[in-house]
Amino acid sequence: MAATKKKVQRTAAKRAVKLDYAALEALLDAGRPSDALEKLSAARAKDAAAWFLTGEAQRQLGSFEDALKSYAKTLQTAEDAETRMDALLAMAACYRTLGHSAAAYELAEDALKMAQELEYDEFIVRAMQEMGMALRAWGRLEEALDLLDAVLAAYTQLKDFAGMSFIHWAKGGIFRLQGHFEEGIAQFKKAVSLAKKAGDDISLAYGCCGLAGISRICGKIDDCVKYYKLAEKIFRKSEDVFGKAYTNCGMANGLRQQGKYDEALRHYNVADKLYSAINDTVDLGFVKWGRADILKRKNKMAAALEDLQQARALFDNSDETRGQILTKLALAQVLYALGRTAEAEELYDAGVSQARAEGLHTYLESYT
Numbered sequence: 001m002a003a004t005k006k007k008v009q010r011t012a013a014k015r016a017v018k019l020d021y022a023a024l025e026a027l028l029d030a031g032r033p034s035d036a037l038e039k040l041s042a043a044r045a046k047d048a049a050a051w052f053l054t055g056e057a058q059r060q061l062g063s064f065e066d067a068l069k070s071y072a073k074t075l076q077t078a079e080d081a082e083t084r085m086d087a088l089l090a091m092a093a094c095y096r097t098l099g100h101s102a103a104a105y106e107l108a109e110d111a112l113k114m115a116q117e118l119e120y121d122e123f124i125v126r127a128m129q130e131m132g133m134a135l136r137a138w139g140r141l142e143e144a145l146d147l148l149d150a151v152l153a154a155y156t157q158l159k160d161f162a163g164m165s166f167i168h169w170a171k172g173g174i175f176r177l178q179g180h181f182e183e184g185i186a187q188f189k190k191a192v193s194l195a196k197k198a199g200d201d202i203s204l205a206y207g208c209c210g211l212a213g214i215s216r217i218c219g220k221i222d223d224c225v226k227y228y229k230l231a232e233k234i235f236r237k238s239e240d241v242f243g244k245a246y247t248n249c250g251m252a253n254g255l256r257q258q259g260k261y262d263e264a265l266r267h268y269n270v271a272d273k274l275y276s277a278i279n280d281t282v283d284l285g286f287v288k289w290g291r292a293d294i295l296k297r298k299n300k301m302a303a304a305l306e307d308l309q310q311a312r313a314l315f316d317n318s319d320e321t322r323g324q325i326l327t328k329l330a331l332a333q334v335l336y337a338l339g340r341t342a343e344a345e346e347l348y349d350a351g352v353s354q355a356r357a358e359g360l361h362t363y364l365e366s367y368t
Helices: 021-029 033-041 048-060 064-077 081-097 101-118 121-138 141-158 161-178 181-198 201-217 221-236 241-257 261-277 281-297 301-316 321-337 341-358 362-367
Strands: none
Touching: 021 033, 021 048, 033 048, 048 064, 048 081, 064 081, 081 101, 081 121, 101 121, 121 141, 121 161, 141 161, 161 181, 161 201, 181 201, 201 221, 201 241, 221 241, 241 261, 241 281, 261 281, 281 301, 281 321, 301 321, 321 341, 321 362, 341 362
């Protein structure tokens, strides 16, 4: 959510190419990753600092797999511990976004161990944040809350409003998954308020998305669409491809629940293209799941089955438990409508059993 905060070490880079690192960081902070990447790509050689900034620009553009390659090159060339920890944490964030929570947790844990050995408090807090976010994506929600609360205390002491906004946003998502909707809404509202205080428009947009998503689950669909429209206005002016895809998918979900199926399908199709462009297979799975629900309601069962089978394959290749559960349940409904009762029963039971084993309540979200 937040732009690059830390100033990257400038050592061997000056010997290799003349890159203005302060200017590049300013471009990233201003949400102009394309301009930064153009300057970085023009360099004939790169050192660790340049590779790291290349990864940051690619990550802001949603090119997570390209960013991972750049961070790996950062690790291959970095001599100082700070740049190495930066790269590890950035890689963790990419893996988490791509649905590989275990790998993300391990990378963040490596950064934490390094930071503890060096007694570097800033990186200890950042590593705990990434570990908490990985646990959140993994479905280990209570463990995630413990870590994120510790990080929130550190950000509060530092009066880091952007950091505080991010943690409240993350906690809001956890409470949503736990079915604690009032607490979740309160957390998202704090995230929005703190983002405004920080003057961070992108954080504000994600806070609005959080409020929109939880409003949808509560059945407050008008609020859902209203908040997504606010987020859409912000993302439209940015280069945040992931944010644009995220908002289109969420908007489609809200419109679907309003019964505006054709309008919702248009947003799903935009989200499909955007998520496919950045190879975000997990969120692409949610697009296919949502689109299948509309096709099912239009009695296009064969088309719905195709989308759901694709969604299942995407989720099964990730740690996205909620997506796995929702897809099993949706597949069961479609298979039953197609007369494949035994398969439907097996999948439905598997979905509910998985949700209960994971401590999730997503099997009760059939109305969404």
